[in-house]
Amino acid sequence: MLVSYDWISEYVDLTGITPEMIADELNRTGIEVEVIYTRDNGVSHVVVGHVLSVEKHPEADKLNITQVDVGSSEPLQIVCGAANVAAGQLVPVAIKGANLPGGIKIKDTKLRGVASRGMICSAKELGIPDKFLTEHQKQGILVLGRDAVIGQDIKEHLGMNDQVVELELTPNRSDCLSMMGVAYELSAIFNRELRLPERTEAISSTEKTRVEITTDLEEDCPFYAVQVVKGIQVGPSPQWLQNRLISAGIRPINNVVDVTNYVMIETGQPLHAFDLQTIPTGEIVVRRSRAGETVVTLDGVTRALDDETLLITDGEQILGLAGVMGGESSEVRSHTTTVLLESAYFDPTLICRASRKLGLRSEASNRFEKGIDPERILPALSGAVQLLQEVAGAQIGSDVIVERSGEIEEVTVSLRHDRLMKVLGTSISEEQVGDIFRRLNFSAHFDAEKKVYHVQVPTRRPDIQLEVDLIEEVARIYGYDRIPTTLPWGQQQPGRLTDSQRLRRKLRHLLIDLGLSEVLTYSLTSSKRGKEVGSLTPSTGLVRLAMPMSSEHAVLRTTLLPELIQTAVYNVKHGNEDLAIFEMSKVYVTQEKKLTELPEERLELAFLLTGDLRSARWNRQALPGGDFYVAKGIVQAIFERIGVANVEIQAASHHEGFHPGRTAELIYNGEVLGVLGQMHPQLAKQQDLKDTVVVQLDLERLQQAIQADVRYQAIPRFPAVTRDLALVVDKNVEAGVLEAGIHEVAGELLESVRLFDVFIGSQVGEGKMSIAYSLVYRAADRTLTDAEVTATHSKVVEHLQTTLGAVLRS
Template sequence: MLVSYEWLSQYVDLEGISPEDIAEELNRTGIEVEVIYTRDAGVSGVVVGEVLSVEKHPEADRLNVCMVNVGKGQMLQIVCGASNVAAGQRVPVALVGAKLPGGMKIKKANLRGVESNGMICSAKELGFPDKVLMKEQTEGILVLGPDAPVGEDIKNYLGMNDQVIELQLTPNRSDCLGMIGVAYEVSAIFDRELRLPDVYIQSVDEEESPVSITLESEEDCPFYAAQVVHDLKIGPSPQWMQNRLISAGIRPINNIVDITNYVMIETGQPLHAFDYDQIPGGRIVVRRARPGEQLVTLDGVTRECDEEMLLITDGDQPLAIAGIMGGESSEVTAQTTSVLIEAAFFDPAVVRKGSRKLGLRSEASNRFEKGVDPERIIPALARAVQLLQQFAGGKVGSDLYAEKIGDVDDVVISLRHERLVKVLGIKIKEEEVLDIFRRLHFPTQLREGIYDVQVPTRRPDLTMEVDLIEEVARLYGYDRIPTTLPWGQQLPGGLTREQKLRRVIRHTLRNLGMNEVLTYSLTSPEAGKKIEPLHRTARPIALAMPMSNEHAVLRTSLLPQLIETAAYNIKHGNNRVTIFEMGKTYVTEEENLTTLPEERWELAGLLTGEAEPTIWKQTPIPAGDFYIVKGMLEALFTRLGVSGVQYSEAFPDGFHPGRTAELSVNGEVIGLLGQLHPKLAKKYGLEDPVVFQLDLAKLFSAANDEVVYQPIPRYPAVTRDLALVVDEDVLAQEVEEGIREVAGELLESVTLFDVFTGAQIGEGKKSIAYSLVYRAKDRTLTDEEVQEVHQRVVDYLEDILGAKLR
């Protein structure tokens, strides 16, 4: 919203108040001021002149020699190249020594033997932007009105000294989309008298022109008013009105259109003028558009409408798209002598949808989208009729007709003084609160500490008690509210168990050389089919209105997007990728959702490429080696206090058969670890990637938060190696469990350090080697004690598992 300081001073006494003061106070009270600027782009020494005569230049066909009266009896000879210069015109004349925008300075000149003492200026040369100029004003010199006083400073005549305050309004403050609404705000802030123009409704005594209004779509247009004005004379509007419209960023066109725009900016209520002679019988029907219905709008474009758009019609043919733009068929032209002025309330949602579909936004639609004041519809229409009489010679041709569905209920909100004091934290007196409501022009009654405040219809943003508290606070002054420390019992913050464990996981995996990534919770329907999720029966959940096909469903697994992330990095030259993500997956078994899906935290990781050698000449180790990843997970389990994790063969979709393990604790599956299927890896350009995914809820239930400390051993340990030949189908875990069971409490640890197969071992056989550490807590073990226990282990393995010592 562009607010003219000169225009605003018509409604509020601004003596002693500068535009900067207004901007500062508006910012303090919640309305952001973007910038303050003057319309003067750097003009000085330019006055209004009268062209007395025009003669062709003797030496140049395109130049004219003009005699110009610039006031005070001074006549100047000026050479002008504009084709539209003519005797009798009032024009802007830059005198010798004048300055124009861009640093131009006017000097005496000799143009092909003829002396020129100044310059007749165009609108662009005075710094007018193109958007506020009509086509004829962009070509040639600027022709002023015949009433322009000769010799007057052009800045005074064109209002170029006016300062404009640009407001950045939030959607809830639609009341400030009109000068009167801003005047209410400034009047309240500075406690100055509000001076609104006198408006009265006019009627006709003689036979009037017919007007009939039919609201077929009552919910879209509950209020429509119209009045006819005859005997209009089309011409330019007064210069002061043009100046104010230009300050508001609107191009002056003619007195009829300018008056409707002027009243819109003044009141915030958009109006539209139809050529009355183009409306058969003065009939107005407001209805939804029919499928395929078309209308040529004022910009000359044929618009196709649909059933969601609202039209103003003559009962048959459309005349305008309601709240957005009028049609060419009923446009006000130079031949127009009678108009039907419209003022209405249109449903903001309908106007907004129509404007978006058509890609057409206007000053009117901007106001209708946010909602206009229903109590200002009739006054705005009456104001426009008065101005048409005053500046277009109009004569009222009908009574003011209005069709209204229902009445606007008074909104009365109760505000408790006790609640106000508690929320603001200040001791404010009841008299001060009443005075604030007086300044806001809110009728208020006080009864036993409760204010009954009648909210005017111009403030639809006020609907509840806290809204009134905010109004009091911003008028009282946020800067006057003292800063205080919070009081009351303050509890220290802390992390939940799950948050702590997730933090431990992040730190552990980072320390192990992995990088954390974050991906979208939304993915494509195809991504979920590439690899089997932990919850195999989970169905993808489709969005009702996805932004794109790549973000159309909620993910059921973290792995598909980790694979895409790894592929992206590999393509961009990162040959080693070790990444993990902790995030939510969305699980449901319903095809059509009736309840919200279950949100489950999962951990997933991917490793591929070659690891950096730790010593020189070392052969690079694949980062995606299955056993390296298994070791990283075991380190994580140890850090979390998870024990008894068992690995068993698994064959899920998307994984390499024979190189995939299912992880379980106490018989419950907590995750998967394995190599991606070669076909899937090849598709994404990954070399033997190993991935894992864990259900964090199940992992956390198996975690042991207690940290157990043990003293450093006082007695030495005895280490014995044990190499065995067993059948290939014997599990190493089964051998280890047997060793621990037989050795008893003297066995401190068992470590598998070698597995070997080959011809020298025998077909169907494998060699496995363990390192066994024996230690007693209360004494030093003798060789005889260690040998006895160790022999029991050997005997057990030979008898039960059929193992043979190597």
């Protein structure tokens, strides 16, 4: 919102208050000020001149010699090269000593032998942005209106002395999207008199043009008012009106459109003017659009509509998009003589949705979608009609025609005085609070017995609905800087991490210590990429976005791996081929093909290794990251660090996107905690990746598997006995099965089992492998004898021979 200092000064007494002081106080009370600037662009010594005569330069075809009256004792002779200069014009003239934007200084000179004592300026030379100019004004010198006064400072005539305060408003402060709203705010802050303009009732006409109004759905448009204005002479607005609009950042167009924009900025109520001659039915129908309909808006763009856009029609043709932009067919043009002025309230949700879908935002939609003040609908219409009488010679063609449903509900909010002081942590007297409500123009009644204020909230402040909102208003106007800093009191409980947060912190620190880097990727992916790698939780449906920005971000991810893979692809293509990355985030799973309930959100950990985890040096070999056993070691380090024991690692071949022979599931108590495996060679080839290993873990199941109690044991007092066991078994026998058999028979005497050798070759037979373990036996209460160890060890060998066909290797 751009606030003109000259304009706002008409509504609030700002004597002795500078724009800088306004900015400081607004910032202090919760409204951010972006910038303050003056519109003069550094222009000085430029006045209004009257071109008396124009003659061709004798030495140059494109130059003219002009005589210009600038209010001095004699006219100035100025050589001008603009093609549109003509006698009788009022123009801006830069006289000797003038400064123009860009560091240009004006002095007396000669052009082709003819003296020139100044310069007739174009709009560009005065620093006026093109967006505020018509195509005609962009060509040649700037021709001023007939209301310009000869010799007047051009900055005064064009309002360039005005200072503008730019506000950055939060969505809840829609009341400050108007000069009146800002005036209420400044009146309260500075405790100055508020003097809003009073509009007299428009003069009625004996001719009454009748317009019928029909609204399909009352909730879409509960208030719609129009009035016919005739006898209009469309033309440029007076300079004061143009100056006000430019200060507000709006380009002047013609007096009819300018009046609607002026009233919108003044009151916050958007208006629209239809050329009544383009409405042959004499009827206004407010309805929803139908899929497939199109409309050409005022910007000349043909827009396709869905079935949720609110339209203004005449029952047959579309006149405009309600609350967003008018249609080209009903535009006010130079030959228009009769207009239908519209002032209405539209459902903010519909306007916001239409503006977003069509990619079309306007000053009107910005206000409608935040909610307007219903109390200003009719006064704004009346004010616009009166202004049209002043600036366009208009006459009243009908009474105000209104179609409305229901009445405006009064909102009363109560505020307990003791609650106010408790929340603010300071003492404010009842008289001070009452005075603050008076300054805010809130009608408040204080119940002295119950110490409660009953405040009737004005309709211009829809953001005030609760007691805490009134507390905030009191604090703002009282002054946040006057409220002392106090420590909180009452029963205190120190904060701590939740179990889930503690687990994630442990995992993050461990993985970083192991050489992995954390990444954060989008929760949105494509449906194709989401199916390349299977989810831990099989789902039958995808969670699709209603309005995706692109096909690459159309569904919520069901696994973290696709985006990790894309991160790896991006890095490899940019020369970073050694990657070890991980991510902890949420995935979204549903069992529904068509979503009717919110998806399940599950927290997962995934990591990816490719290239070298550790590069080669003169004294060590490289550690390949894309190795199944390196990833397995990281997973086992995770289990050991967080206290998860007895996790089985079982071969698996059914997971989408994984190598069928180099993939394993991590099983705890019969439940799958995660998947560990090499990426499928075909998928890796498609992505131009080398051997790549990926892991995904369900952190919620992992959390449940963590042992609640940490158990300690004493350092062994008695020696251990180590026996090696070398077996020849079928190549398909899993090492985990062998280890489970060893533990089953050896019982409590077995302290640990360590695999130290695997051999496959002709020496052990076709389809066979040699696998060797180191077994450590120890008793907690005695030194084991050879006989005890030999007996237990023999039972282990016998069991493995019987159950798995193992043979001792000779």
